[in-house]
Amino acid sequence: MTMVDVRSNHILFANSSQSNNYKLSRPTYPTTLYDTIFSELKKTSAAAGRQSKLSLDTSPTYDLAVDIATGTGQVVDAIVSHFKHILATDISKSQLSEAKPHPNVTYQCRDASDTGLSDTSVDLITVGQAMHWFDQPAFFSEAARILRPGGLLAYWTYDFGHLTEPGSPEDAVFRKLRWGTLNGYWAPGMDSVVRKYEDVYPGDYFKAIQRYDLKLDDVYFNIDDMANYTRSWSGYQTYRKKNPSHDPVDDLYEGMAKVVKQRRDVAATAEAATNANRFLYRRALTLFIAHTPKLLKRA
Numbered sequence: 001m002t003m004v005d006v007r008s009n010h011i012l013f014a015n016s017s018q019s020n021n022y023k024l025s026r027p028t029y030p031t032t033l034y035d036t037i038f039s040e041l042k043k044t045s046a047a048a049g050r051q052s053k054l055s056l057d058t059s060p061t062y063d064l065a066v067d068i069a070t071g072t073g074q075v076v077d078a079i080v081s082h083f084k085h086i087l088a089t090d091i092s093k094s095q096l097s098e099a100k101p102h103p104n105v106t107y108q109c110r111d112a113s114d115t116g117l118s119d120t121s122v123d124l125i126t127v128g129q130a131m132h133w134f135d136q137p138a139f140f141s142e143a144a145r146i147l148r149p150g151g152l153l154a155y156w157t158y159d160f161g162h163l164t165e166p167g168s169p170e171d172a173v174f175r176k177l178r179w180g181t182l183n184g185y186w187a188p189g190m191d192s193v194v195r196k197y198e199d200v201y202p203g204d205y206f207k208a209i210q211r212y213d214l215k216l217d218d219v220y221f222n223i224d225d226m227a228n229y230t231r232s233w234s235g236y237q238t239y240r241k242k243n244p245s246h247d248p249v250d251d252l253y254e255g256m257a258k259v260v261k262q263r264r265d266v267a268a269t270a271e272a273a274t275n276a277n278r279f280l281y282r283r284a285l286t287l288f289i290a291h292t293p294k295l296l297k298r299a
Contacts, residue, residue, distance in 0.1 A: 026074065026232060027158065029128065030217045033287060034078055037154045040210075041124055044291050048150025060084045060104075062123040066146070068112045068139070069130030073099030080105060083123070087115065113138035120148040127155035131200050132189030140205040144293035153206070153290040157197045158216055161283030169262065170279050173255035174226065181248045182235040190235070196286040206290035214285040222277045223256045 041062070062083050067075045070088035072095055080086060086105045089112070090096050096107045110116070112127075112134045125143050127134075143153045160178055163171040192200055202209060221229070227249045230236050239248060260277045267273035 026071075026129075026229075027216050027219065027283065029075070029078065029156075030214065030285070032214055033156065033285065036212055036214070036287060037124070037126070037152065037289065038082065040154075040289050040291075041150075041152050044152060045123070045150040048148075050150050064117075064122050065124040065126065066115055066117065066122050068115075068125060068127045069133065070099065070107070071095045071128075071130075073105075073107070075126050075128050076100075076102065076105055079124075079126070087117065089115065113142045115142060115146055117146045119145055120151075122146045122148060123151050125151070125153045127153075129157055129193075131155050131157065131197060132192040133187070136200060136202075137204075140202040143202075143290075144205045147291070147293055151291065153202070154287065155197075155200070155290075156285060156287040157193050158283045158285045159193065159196060161216075161281060163221070163279045163281055170256065170259045173252065173259060176255070177230065177248055177252050178235070181251060182233070182239055185239040185242070186235040187238070196284070197288060200288070202290050205294060207292040207294055209288060209290045212287040212289070214287055216283040216285050219281050220278050221281045222279070223253060223260070226256065226279075227252060 045062075060081065060083050063085065065079060065083045065086045067073075067079075067086060067088040070076055070090050071092075073088060076086055076088045077100055080102050084104060086102070087108065088096075088099065088105055089108050089110045091109065091111060093109050096109060099107055101107075108116075112130075115122075125147065131139075147153065162168075163174050165171065192198075230249055230252060236248060263276035264273045267276060
């Protein structure tokens with residue numbers, strides 16, 4: 001299980017420009033992700049003896065969800081109709097300020113391992129692309145404490161993916177930025193993202209853990225989209241703090257401009273030339289669902 005220095009995370013996610021870039025450029029999670037989570041939640045809730053609602057009942061199905069490291073509230077927006085109440089937490093006040101308000105959602109600035117909730121009170125805990133920042137033993141212990149019988153912990157990560165296809169000129173520019181220029185500036189927990197959270201495993205805390213290999217919806221990026229996405233990276237933020245006179249995004253623009261020119265030069269049609277600054281971006285999504293907490297001795 002990975003341990004990271006959680007103290008630095010407060011600094012990385014504190015400034016407003018990073019929060020805005022995060023909100024603008026982070027991917028929208030696919031419906032397959034939420035369908036998988038709620039399908040499993042329905043099964044575990046039924047197995048725990050919780051009755052399903054009548055089909056004509058349009059009120060929320062579940063009582064309480066907790067979205068940890070909610071950021072700008074992306075996951076909350078997707079699941080809000082399913083719960084009577086949602087607690088959404090993050091260590092960044094700046095990120096929370098960008099979240100959309102909902103009448104049944106409470107946003108709080110607090111650590112991932114300190115929800116302040118009662119034992120066995122939560123139906124669903126979600127963590128999107130953030131487990132690598134946590135004190136994982138402390139978080140998993142807290143999750144096991146607050147989940148009610150039949151409740152789920154769902155956490156996931158997505159990789160850096162590739163542009164068009166692996167080995168393409170545009171993908172080479174993107175990879176050079178990520179693993180060349182920014183090499184050594186990523187937080188230690190980023191290794192877990194590269195490994196698709198294979199080392200983030202709560203076997204000491206939960207009896208049942210299942211992995212699902214999904215994918216993010218394909219998107220098309222132009223150079224500006226790639227620049228905004230790059231600015232949301234923790235590695236970029238750290239690089240800029242240590243090298244204020246150089247912006248790696250300038251290198252990205254220079255490299256991608258050459259690729260766009262090459263694509264236009266060989267374009268067989270006017271449409272192809274117009275779309276020269278349009279790149280398919282594909283990323284894998286890995287979901288883990290844990291339930292049935294083990295009985296642990298509490299300190």
